[in-house]
Amino acid sequence: MHRFKNLTRFSSPTTAKFTSPALFSLQNLRHLSTTAAAAAGDAAAAVTPASGLEPTKKTDKPRVVVLGSGWAGCRLMKGIDTSLYDVVCVSPRNHMVFTPLLASTCVGTLEFRSVAEPIARIQPAISTEPGSYFFLANCKGLDVKNHEVHCESITDGLKAMNPWDFKIPYDKLVIASGAEASTFGIKGVKEHAIFLREVHHAQEIRRKLLLNLMLSDVPGVSDEEKRRLLHCVVVGGGPTGVEFSGELSDFIMRDVHQRYSHVKDYIHVTLIEANDILSSFDDRLRVYATKQLTKSGVRLVRGTVKDVQPKKIVLSDGTDVPYGLLVWSTGVGPSTFVQKTDLPKAPGGRIGIDEWLRVPSVPDVFAIGDCCGYLESTGKSTLPALAQVAEREGKYLAELLNKIGKAGGGHANGVGDTELGAPFVYKHLGSMATVGSYKALVDLRQSKEAKGLSIAGFASWFIWRSAYLTRVVSWRNRFYVATNWLTTFVFGRDISRI
Amino acid sequence: MHRFKNLTRFSSPTTAKFTSPALFSLQNLRHLSTTAAAAAGDAAAAVTPASGLEPTKKTDKPRVVVLGSGWAGCRLMKGIDTSLYDVVCVSPRNHMVFTPLLASTCVGTLEFRSVAEPIARIQPAISTEPGSYFFLANCKGLDVKNHEVHCESITDGLKAMNPWDFKIPYDKLVIASGAEASTFGIKGVKEHAIFLREVHHAQEIRRKLLLNLMLSDVPGVSDEEKRRLLHCVVVGGGPTGVEFSGELSDFIMRDVHQRYSHVKDYIHVTLIEANDILSSFDDRLRVYATKQLTKSGVRLVRGTVKDVQPKKIVLSDGTDVPYGLLVWSTGVGPSTFVQKTDLPKAPGGRIGIDEWLRVPSVPDVFAIGDCCGYLESTGKSTLPALAQVAEREGKYLAELLNKIGKAGGGHANGVGDTELGAPFVYKHLGSMATVGSYKALVDLRQSKEAKGLSIAGFASWFIWRSAYLTRVVSWRNRFYVATNWLTTFVFGRDISRI
Numbered sequence: 003m004h005r006f007k008n009l010t011r012f013s014s015p016t017t018a019k020f021t022s023p024a025l026f027s028l029q030n031l032r033h034l035s036t037t038a039a040a041a042a043g044d045a046a047a048a049v050t051p052a053s054g055l056e057p058t059k060k061t062d063k064p065r066v067v068v069l070g071s072g073w074a075g076c077r078l079m080k081g082i083d084t085s086l087y088d089v090v091c092v093s094p095r096n097h098m099v100f101t102p103l104l105a106s107t108c109v110g111t112l113e114f115r116s117v118a119e120p121i122a123r124i125q126p127a128i129s130t131e132p133g134s135y136f137f138l139a140n141c142k143g144l145d146v147k148n149h150e151v152h153c154e155s156i157t158d159g160l161k162a163m164n165p166w167d168f169k170i171p172y173d174k175l176v177i178a179s180g181a182e183a184s185t186f187g188i189k190g191v192k193e194h195a196i197f198l199r200e201v202h203h204a205q206e207i208r209r210k211l212l213l214n215l216m217l218s219d220v221p222g223v224s225d226e227e228k229r230r231l232l233h234c235v236v237v238g239g240g241p242t243g244v245e246f247s248g249e250l251s252d253f254i255m256r257d258v259h260q261r262y263s264h265v266k267d268y269i270h271v272t273l274i275e276a277n278d279i280l281s282s283f284d285d286r287l288r289v290y291a292t293k294q295l296t297k298s299g300v301r302l303v304r305g306t307v308k309d310v311q312p313k314k315i316v317l318s319d320g321t322d323v324p325y326g327l328l329v330w331s332t333g334v335g336p337s338t339f340v341q342k343t344d345l346p347k348a349p350g351g352r353i354g355i356d357e358w359l360r361v362p363s364v365p366d367v368f369a370i371g372d373c374c375g376y377l378e379s380t381g382k383s384t385l386p387a388l389a390q391v392a393e394r395e396g397k398y399l400a401e402l403l404n405k406i407g408k409a410g411g412g413h414a415n416g417v418g419d420t421e422l423g424a425p426f427v428y429k430h431l432g433s434m435a436t437v438g439s440y441k442a443l444v445d446l447r448q449s450k451e452a453k454g455l456s457i458a459g460f461a462s463w464f465i466w467r468s469a470y471l472t473r474v475v476s477w478r479n480r481f482y483v484a485t486n487w488l489t490t491f492v493f494g495r496d497i498s499r500i
Numbered sequence: 501m502h503r504f505k506n507l508t509r510f511s512s513p514t515t516a517k518f519t520s521p522a523l524f525s526l527q528n529l530r531h532l533s534t535t536a537a538a539a540a541g542d543a544a545a546a547v548t549p550a551s552g553l554e555p556t557k558k559t560d561k562p563r564v565v566v567l568g569s570g571w572a573g574c575r576l577m578k579g580i581d582t583s584l585y586d587v588v589c590v591s592p593r594n595h596m597v598f599t600p601l602l603a604s605t606c607v608g609t610l611e612f613r614s615v616a617e618p619i620a621r622i623q624p625a626i627s628t629e630p631g632s633y634f635f636l637a638n639c640k641g642l643d644v645k646n647h648e649v650h651c652e653s654i655t656d657g658l659k660a661m662n663p664w665d666f667k668i669p670y671d672k673l674v675i676a677s678g679a680e681a682s683t684f685g686i687k688g689v690k691e692h693a694i695f696l697r698e699v700h701h702a703q704e705i706r707r708k709l710l711l712n713l714m715l716s717d718v719p720g721v722s723d724e725e726k727r728r729l730l731h732c733v734v735v736g737g738g739p740t741g742v743e744f745s746g747e748l749s750d751f752i753m754r755d756v757h758q759r760y761s762h763v764k765d766y767i768h769v770t771l772i773e774a775n776d777i778l779s780s781f782d783d784r785l786r787v788y789a790t791k792q793l794t795k796s797g798v799r800l801v802r803g804t805v806k807d808v809q810p811k812k813i814v815l816s817d818g819t820d821v822p823y824g825l826l827v828w829s830t831g832v833g834p835s836t837f838v839q840k841t842d843l844p845k846a847p848g849g850r851i852g853i854d855e856w857l858r859v860p861s862v863p864d865v866f867a868i869g870d871c872c873g874y875l876e877s878t879g880k881s882t883l884p885a886l887a888q889v890a891e892r893e894g895k896y897l898a899e900l901l902n903k904i905g906k907a908g909g910g911h912a913n914g915v916g917d918t919e920l921g922a923p924f925v926y927k928h929l930g931s932m933a934t935v936g937s938y939k940a941l942v943d944l945r946q947s948k949e950a951k952g953l954s955i956a957g958f959a960s961w962f963i964w965r966s967a968y969l970t971r972v973v974s975w976r977n978r979f980y981v982a983t984n985w986l987t988t989f990v991f992g993r994d995i996s997r998i
Contacts, residue, residue: 053719053720054719054720055719095997095998096710096714096995096996096997097996097997097998113611113613114998115611115994115996115998118994118996118998119996120759120994120995120996122759122995129758129759129760129761129762130758130761132762135717135762136714136717137714137717137718137719138711138714138715138718139718155715155718155720157711157715158707158711160708160711160715161692161810162810162811163715163729166720168718168719168720170719194659201998202998205998209656210658212594213636213655213656213658216594216634216635216636217636217653217655217658217661219633219634219635220635220636220637220653220666221551221552221553221635221666221668222551222552222653222664222666231661260627260628261618261620261627262627263627263628264627264630264633312659312660313660476991477991478987478990478991478994481987481991482983482987485980485983489976489979489980492976493974493975493976493979496613496616496618496976497594497618497620498594498595498613498616498617498618499593499594499595500593500595500612500613500616500699500700500703
């Protein structure tokens with residue numbers, strides 16, 4: 003009877019036609035017309051010149067400015083006590099990428115959204131507290147003397163608006179801006195290869211892979227051209243390159259054979275590495291990985307890339323390797339932003355930090371994650387560019403800042419004699435990598451030289467998956483990742499190119 | 501103990517280092533080098549000139565060529581008997597879009613992938629049968645005399661490959677290429693407004709909406725500019741425009757208020773329609789929809805758009821309406837392809853068909869969906885451009901073609917005197933539209949003039965959702981849509997801009 007009850011809510015159809023002038027008048031729009039002048043004018047006219055936030059007063063909460071939204075920055079924001087600090091995050095993306103699962107999204111094992119966690123979920127204060135913000139912007143420079151960060155907004159090709167500059171004064175500055183993919187100065191890498199560091203990279207890889215699969219089925223393509231289009235070349239045999247190759251061979255064996263059976267014999271994966279694959283792993287695990295990848299049809303080639311052209315790469319021994327898809331994952335180096343700042347540097351060009359993750363000689367500036375390394379004076383060597391390291395540094399620094407804040411040292415130049423406590427110590431929990439076909443490697447040794455447990459096979463694949471499921475930040479994404487895995491297992495991967 | 505068992509599979513670590521030359525040699529790549537010459541040459545060199553499929557022989561299965569992958573084409577392919585016919589589908593996208601749910605994806609209620617169904621899942625033969633194919637291409641012209649379709653491949657901006665032409669001879673041709681969004685010749689619509697017909701439109705709307713939300717929070721944006729950036733204008737009060745406005749106001753009330761609380765008072769939705777909203781619905785339902793939308797904060801404006809500029813639209817009475825996001829959903833008209841073909845036309849410029857969905861005077865050519873309409877000679881009026889109509893036509897034609905095929909008339913010019921049976925009759929099952937806030941309208945009348953059941957409110961929202969869940973094509977997507985709805989209900993919408 004519910005639906006009849008609903009009907010009684012209607013007034014009589016003959017009298018209730020849209021006669022109310024309030025509903026369909028232009029009155030509601032009048033107040034908007036005041037902006038028409040601005041709209042018609044210059045794209046930058048609507049932006050106040052030399053704009054920005056005001057410096058905090060002694061009566062305000064101190065402001066922590068975080069540059070970046072990767073593992074380090076997000077873990078820091080998650081841990082920071084927002085009753086002590088206002089948090090302002092500046093980043094070109096409003097989400098954190100769960101990088102260890104990114105390779106799985108390229109072939110549809112996981113959805114893109116399952117590996118992206120909005121910052122507003124990691125630290126809700128940035129969207130609800132009056133003094134906390136997320137700014138979609140790039141940091142252009144630091145004025146450490148005046149405790150200010152200079153930023154430029156990102157308008158992402160918006161026709162009606164130009165990017166503008168603004169300033170954010172900070173009480174504490176945390177640089178967590180990450181690193182950039184290395185190209186080793188090889189020509190053509192940036193133009194023709196795809197990196198695998200952001201969700202849009204994974205989207206581009208997926209679109210290109212599906213496009214090549216479809217194009218090679220269209221009449222008129224020669225056999226050689228089909229073989230080129232469907233030759234997927236991965237350069238770099240670190241965990242990312244190995245995991246992507248493994249996912250790709252899974253996709254080929256299960257989904258391409260079923261959904262693109264006309265061209266299934268033309269698709270191949272080649273992994274090119276100058277040294278050993280997974281060089282940081284235990285020897286036995288590397289042998290196991292090599293066997294597994296070879297068994298799944300991945301060709302392992304030892305070589306160095308000299309030149310990248312639109313349809314082929316040239317190795318240093320002169321061999322031409324035609325490709326249809328080229329994924330570049332040869333590690334990272336200091337970003338342009340880090341190179342340009344005149345902060346003290348660690349060996350290798352990262353921002354130099356002491357054992358409390360402070361940038362010495364510059365008050366109130368800290369650095370965490372891939373953008374920083376220990377100064378030579380600490381006697382410690384730079385930690386590897388791993389999510390694990392960044393996450394642990396973010397957690398440590400959040401606790402340190404909370405401690406300083408509680409002791410009343412949150413404001414600019416306010417640390418004084420606050421006892422900082424124990425310095426940061428990194429304890430390696432082990433390394434993991436999948437090699438496709440429900441197989442993974444888990445290396446639980448403390449370091450390359452140490453002895454310890456190494457596991458390979460289905461058991462470690464299961465450990466790998468469970469470890470990731472518990473580390474994906476929100477319950478929403480845990481649920482989604484589990485759902486994606488289940489669906490892929492039951493129905494296969496999705497192949498629509500959207 | 502399982503993991504130790506795994507370890508025993510390793511050979512001794514000292515002897516098993518990468519010493520096998522087969523693993524890391526360039527030998528595997530040698531055969532690929534033969535393509536290097538082609539790769540270095542012209543982008544089109546790898547494509548055979550004047551390529552295409554061969555005409556079928558009397559001993560082959562006859563070939564049905566389907567142009568398009570919308571509701572009509574996909575329903576036809578699903579129903580066709582692939583033991584009688586080979587199926588070749590030509591379309592610029594490899595999936596069907598479940599259009600009634602598209603509006604929900606713009607604000608993250610549903611994921612994009614949940615509303616896209618790969619054609620290879622709808623009709624697996626296209627990827628497994630040796631004579632059936634999917635070609636990512638546009639149809640450029642018909643040669644009905646020679647029973648041939650002329651196509652151009654889509655390389656989608658691929659740098660290393662130019663599009664090429666090819667021909668497909670057909671035994672039966674089904675034109676299901678759909679319609680195009682109408683702009684009524686208004687200047688600036690194509691440049692500045694976003695349609696809502698494809699998944700990439702929904703992605704564009706989502707990215708722009710989230711970008712505007714973030715930009716309006718960056719320091720330096722004036723209040724007027726914030727109000728403009730966050731003014732979402734929808735032009736067209738049909739089901740798509742109303743559903744999108746409803747979804748948008750749900751998103752604002754639930755998610756923007758929580759996740760973008762700094763700017764929540766600046767965001768508004770305006771729906772502009774020249775006549776009544778939902779004009780095909782029962783009067784009482786329209787009144788209900790108006791009330792619901794107004795209650796959710798959607799401003800309903802009666803007006804006609806005269807001009808679209810980058811930051812504002814101008815109505816015919818001269819009012820300026822500044823906007824940050826403009827969605828255009830004023831219905832559809834004949835596509836350029838349909839306009840260009842010299843097939844007989846129905847009133848309104850669609851391809852003219854008879855009551856068996858044949859294009860008369862042209863043997864073996866059929867048309868279904870939004871691209872066609874009854875010829876004046878049939879005495880019937882053109883059916884509305886609804887998914888429901890397209891789906892029913894596709895189903896009917898699949899059965900008709902199967903009947904012809906069984907009677908041995910599958911080959912070109914082979915229909916002869918085959919008894920075609922009953923003509924196509926369309927029976928309207930009712931119309932549905934959501935208005936946000938778990939409310940929907942269901943109009944079960946046969947036509948605008950008829951009497952019948954009309955329901956509005958939560959009960960009909962439930963019917964609407966259930967009806968859609970059972971009509972989403974695959975079990976995979978049914979499962980995903982249900983999961984998306986559940987997650988949105990429990991956790992709210994996702995706001996990462998990827």
